[in-house]
Amino acid sequence: MDPGFRDIVVAILALSFIVFIALFGHVPALRRTPIGWGYSFIWKTLPSWVTRLDMAVTGGLTVRSIKRLFNYLMFEKHPLIQLFYMGLVSGGLYLFYLGGWHRIWSPVHKIGVPLIASLPYISLYLASYSDPGYITPENHQRAMKLYPYDFVNFKPGYHCSTCRFEKPARSKHCPICKHCIAKQDHHCVWINNCVGHNNVKYFFAFLMSTNILLTYGFYLTYFMIRQIVIDSLPAGSSISQLTFGAYIHEFFLCLIMDVWLGIVCLLCLMTGMMSYGFTGYHFYLLWAGTTTNETFKWADWKDDIAAGEVWMARDPTRNPYTGRWTAATRGRLGAHNWPVQSDKIVYRIINPDEMEYLDKHLIWNKLESIDELENVYDIGFWKTLEGVIWVARF
Numbered sequence: 001m002d003p004g005f006r007d008i009v010v011a012i013l014a015l016s017f018i019v020f021i022a023l024f025g026h027v028p029a030l031r032r033t034p035i036g037w038g039y040s041f042i043w044k045t046l047p048s049w050v051t052r053l054d055m056a057v058t059g060g061l062t063v064r065s066i067k068r069l070f071n072y073l074m075f076e077k078h079p080l081i082q083l084f085y086m087g088l089v090s091g092g093l094y095l096f097y098l099g100g101w102h103r104i105w106s107p108v109h110k111i112g113v114p115l116i117a118s119l120p121y122i123s124l125y126l127a128s129y130s131d132p133g134y135i136t137p138e139n140h141q142r143a144m145k146l147y148p149y150d151f152v153n154f155k156p157g158y159h160c161s162t163c164r165f166e167k168p169a170r171s172k173h174c175p176i177c178k179h180c181i182a183k184q185d186h187h188c189v190w191i192n193n194c195v196g197h198n199n200v201k202y203f204f205a206f207l208m209s210t211n212i213l214l215t216y217g218f219y220l221t222y223f224m225i226r227q228i229v230i231d232s233l234p235a236g237s238s239i240s241q242l243t244f245g246a247y248i249h250e251f252f253l254c255l256i257m258d259v260w261l262g263i264v265c266l267l268c269l270m271t272g273m274m275s276y277g278f279t280g281y282h283f284y285l286l287w288a289g290t291t292t293n294e295t296f297k298w299a300d301w302k303d304d305i306a307a308g309e310v311w312m313a314r315d316p317t318r319n320p321y322t323g324r325w326t327a328a329t330r331g332r333l334g335a336h337n338w339p340v341q342s343d344k345i346v347y348r349i350i351n352p353d354e355m356e357y358l359d360k361h362l363i364w365n366k367l368e369s370i371d372e373l374e375n376v377y378d379i380g381f382w383k384t385l386e387g388v389i390w391v392a393r394f
């Protein structure tokens, strides 16, 4: 490989890796790994160095402006990332039109390209403009009946200080959407919307259509460049005579020569890996019967259990803290028909004095492992998937 080109490939790979760390380094599974440490370096250590430098040079002016911009970008609804996504897709399609359209070898693909290219736009529109499951005073009662409290991550009696109603199980207030969202998964900047109970199917459609487009784009451009390699071979020699190394060398040469096609091919490959990784993570969440929001809670439990701070009791009647609950709340707890039930109650006790507040009628044991906790929302992969696809809006 020519050294200049190799440097570019290395630089792109390094940059992709840094972007990956910055975006996904906070995922609980990566805590206490070099990726997790890299994340805290990028978001904590580095900014503190920049702040100190800026205080010395401009008296903090630059950092204040950056913070204002950062707050707007992070905590307000804005379409910048949607535009970035559409720019990437549209730009890629335009480059494909320049470098690849005339090379399409079958009429099937002349229909396939516009068809498959339209899917991400449609699904992005649906995911962005659908109601993720905004909870309002009008539909609050119905939202309360969607999921039971698990007494681990969601307990009754907690109120949203902004929306001023009792938080339904699995809901979360989104400061960007400024609403409580039913079964909030996460606020997704790509769709400029929350992913929640009502629109998670559109979010999956968005992920899948992006994967399909990138896979199809890579497939077409790969075989087009391969054809260029074949055409460039001296008469009488065939591609099967090339060693793997020589083939890759020829392939990259043709990829640089036909630059538009080459960019689309590499773009599909690189962004495809990210898109597949992200999709894989969301399928894992379906399999585990949890949400992005809940994985953070589970990770906290894991840390707290390791610190010996978590106590659990079984309560067949499910009425600890009876005094704190209204009769209506207690009635509601039995009003659901969720397939998985648990009689476990879990509390984190940091200060031994707090043991006083635990229900004296129950036997409390200190938890040793996260496996002793039960995830009542885990009803199996297929049932969860079914619930996502055939979701009944509440």
Ligand SMILES: [Zn+2]
Residues within 6 Å of the ligand: 160, 161, 162, 163, 164, 172, 173, 174, 179, 180
């Ligand atoms: Zn709220």
Ligand SMILES: [Zn+2]
Residues within 6 Å of the ligand: 174, 175, 176, 177, 178, 186, 187, 188, 193, 194, 195
């Ligand atoms: Zn949101």
